[in-house]
Amino acid sequence: MLPTILLVNKIKLIHEIVTTAEFSIYMGFIENISTGKISNNAFKKAILLFILIIIGYAFFTLLFINNSNVFEGISNYLLPIISAVTLIMVFYAVKRSKTYGKSYYHAWLFLLIAQAFWVMGDISWSIWDFKLADASFLTYDYVCFGLRIVFMCMSLNAMPKPHTDILNWYRRMVEIGMVLVTLTMFFWSFLILPFIGLDQIDSVDLMVIGLNIMLIFALMFFSIYLLVSYAGNLKKGPIPYIIASVAFQVLAAITFAYGYILGLYSIVGMENLFWIAACLCIALASLVQIRCHPPEVLKDLSIEYWRFKIPFETNVALLLGGVAYILLIWAYFSFEGVFEILLFGGGLLVGLALIRAAISSKEVRKSYAKLEESKRTYQCILNTINDAVYVINPEIKFLEVNQGALDMYGYSRQEILGKSLDMLSAPGKNDMTEVVNAGYLALDGETQTFEFWGMRKTGEIFPKEIKINKGTYFGQNVVVAVARDITHRKEYEKTLKKSLAEKEVMVQEVHHRVKNNMQVISSLLRLQSMYLDDEKVKNALQESQNRVQSMAMIHEKLYQSRDLSSVDLGGYLRQIMRYLLDNYKMEFHQIKTVIHAEKAEIDVKTASPLGLIVNELITNSLKYAFPDGKGEIILNVCLVGDYYHLTVADNGIGLPDDFQLDRTETLGLQIVNRLVGQIDGVIELGEGKGTEFIIKFPLTIKKRKR
Missing domain, CATH: 3.30.450.20 (PAS domain)
Incomplete structure (x- = not known):
């Protein structure tokens, strides 16, 4: 009596531990599941948890397989709990699927109904196994089992699949038929025929088992079709977990059947392990469906990314034919009664292979026609x-x-x-x-x-x-x-080059003539001043002569250079300096000149007013800065950012203390102010001994209004 009491207490303790652990494990996810916020870390923990449940149940089976009371008691509680919590997860997956469209919603709704029958089946089995009902109650379990498979098939069929043409769909159906024929031959040899051979099995059991086998084959058909449709994209979404659940369900059904045939009670633990794994795979699929975002689920199923990317389609006939051939050889040498059935199956497989070959041949012709049409289109585009x-x-x-x-x-x-x-x-x-x-x-x-x-x-x-x-x-x-x-373009280039050369010669001639005319004017001014006695008039004529000569120098530089649109600023300023020193009869050893000029090419619009500015400022220095005829003139040009800085300085007597540049009345400095404005520049007076003018003007002169 005491061992029995201890055993009962032990069973109750294990039952309490297992149920409490399972409930706490799953309830940790319920809050996140209801909101759809499941992180990657939480999902990985869920996978690890499910693996631990399977491993734990496997150890439990090994420990208590010989103690039917403990094993059946725990199993009859554990399986309904797992399937019930999975039902909750599928429920939230159905709610989540409403945002994905009708196809996903209907698929998961059918899966929810299938899972509900799974729970009812587990509960009815537990009631019967606890001796709370007679053997007739077991019929409810068979009905729930069958309805579960029916709604799971409906769920797999409702899953959105990539769009495919009709020939490809026919070929895929034939290939799935070949798979099912081969599996039928295999199951007939190792499962169905042994069932028929059992003396103790009645006609009702045989009918129920046969019906369940047909349902299992239907489930395999839809799962294989779904696998073929989603192959190449099985790393994302809930599909791989659903297919894995179907595989575990098939293994569980086969294990149950063999346990029934061989009368092995120990194999029931393996069957329950497969059922638990199948249920947990549905739970994982639900978690994936809950945590996925609609853009990840609602991808265009017609794009190339979804196409079948494993080398199965081209080798399926050869592979299945080899399996059927091996079964035929085995049946021929083993059981004479099996051989005729397998021979029929082999013939059916050959027929399906021929149909597949005909469909593939038509696909090849259709593809070849598309290729030819594509080639013609491509050639037509090229020829346009x-x-x-x-x-x-x-x-x-x-x-x-x-x-x-x-x-x-x-x-x-x-x-x-x-x-x-x-x-x-x-x-x-x-x-x-x-x-x-x-x-x-x-x-x-x-x-x-x-x-x-x-x-x-x-x-x-x-x-x-x-x-x-x-x-x-x-x-x-x-x-x-x-x-x-480019024959015409070359001819145009040749004509343009010839025309450009002619225009360059003409422009050079124009600059030469302008320079000569200005020199004539300068000479006339010089001759006129020689016959005048008034020094003021003579000085005025000389200053006008210097201005004309500074402009003539520009045209001289232009017709002597290769570029007819710009002049070398440094060379131009040196030439002006030499001319003025010579014109005012200054000795070079008495007036020292220092010229620093960076290499700079400036256009004619800038060079002409700039030459006049330098002419006026140097003329003022030569006339007024050196009463004793000795001194130094500095001319500096440098680039600072986007502006040139032109400095004209001397170490002479300087300007009067009350001198104001913007209010000067002298003609020369008034000309300087206006010319600085023409080149968009500014003029400043330097500080220190002597006189220093700083003119700042931009690299490119803005377009001025006339």
Whole structure:
């Protein structure tokens, strides 16, 4: 009596521990599940937890398999609890699926109904196993089992699948039929036939078992179809967990059947382990569905990403035929009664293989027709391009040309294809080594553009511009070249160059004549001043002469330079300095000049007023800064940012204390102020001994209103 009491207490303790642990484990996720906020870390913990449950139940089976009271008591409580909590997870997955569309919602709704029948089946089995009802109550378990499979098949069928054409769908159905035929042959040999051979099995059990086997085959059909549809994208979404659950359910059914046939009670623990694994896979699928965002689920199922990416379709007939052949050989040498059935199955498999071959042949013809149509479309597009287009392989052979290339050279397609590039090259006009190197650079991904001299079929030589890029031609890396006849462009360039040369000569002549005319004016002013006695008038004429001469120097610089639009600022300023020193008859050893000028080319619009400014400022220094005839004049030009700084300074007597630059009444400085405004500059007075003017003007002068 005492051992029995201890055993009962032990069972109650284990039962309390297991149920409490399971409940606390699952309830930790319920709050996050209800909100749909399941992190990656939480999901990984869930997977680890489910694995631990399976391992724990496996150890439990090994420990108590020989103690039926403990084993059945714990199992009959544990399985309904697991399936019930899984039902809760599926419920929240159904709620989450409302935002994904009707297809996902209906699929998960059917799965919820299937899981509800799973719970009812586990409960009815536990009631019968606890002897709380007679054997007739077990019928409810069989009914729940069958309805569970029916609604799970409906769920798998309702899952959204990639769009496929009708031929591909037919071929896929035939392939799935071949799989089912092979599985039927296998199950008939090792499962169904042994059931039929049992003397103690009655007709009702046989009918129920046969019906369940048919339902299992239906479930396998829909799961295989779903697997084939989603192959290549099984790393995302709940589909792999659902398919894994189906696989565990099939293993559980097979284990149950063999345990029933062989009368092995110990195999029931393995069956329950498969049922638990199948249920936990549904729970994991629910967690994935809850935590997924709609954009991750609602992808375009027609895109190439979803296509079948494992080498199964092309080898399925060979693989299944080999399995059937092995079964036939085994049946022939083992059981004579089995051989006829398997022979029929083998014939059916051959018939399905022939149907599949016919469908595949039609697909090949259809694909070939699409390929030809694609090729014609591609050739039509190429021929609409007026420029010549070539496809050249790494061996510098023509693989394809368009009509523009044929018109450009006058050859037929057959005459060009397969020939070398040398065929179209003008002899002695091109460096073919450089052309080949450009082709290799293009194959490395660098676009190349160059000119090439071609020769037509008639022998006419003409220039063309070629642009080459890397391309792909039926899986082969090639160079795609686009060429344009530039004969007219070359003629235009030649005409333009000739015209430009003529205009340069004309502009040089204009500058020369302007310079000569200004020198004539300067000479006339000089001659006029020689016959005058009034010193003020003579000084005025001399200053006017200097201004005219500074402008004449610009035109002299322009017609002497290659660039007719700009002058060297440093050289121009030095020439003005020398002219003024010579004109005022200053000795170079008495007046020291220091000129620092950066290399700068300025346009005529800037050079002309700038020369006049320097002329006026240096003239003032020469006339008023050195009463004793000795001193130093500094001329400095430098670039500071976007502005030139021109400094004209001397170490003479300086300006009066009350001098104001903006209110000066002298003509020369008034001219300076106006000219500084013309070049968008500013003028400042420096501090210190002597006189220092600083003119700042931009690199480019703004367009002035006339």
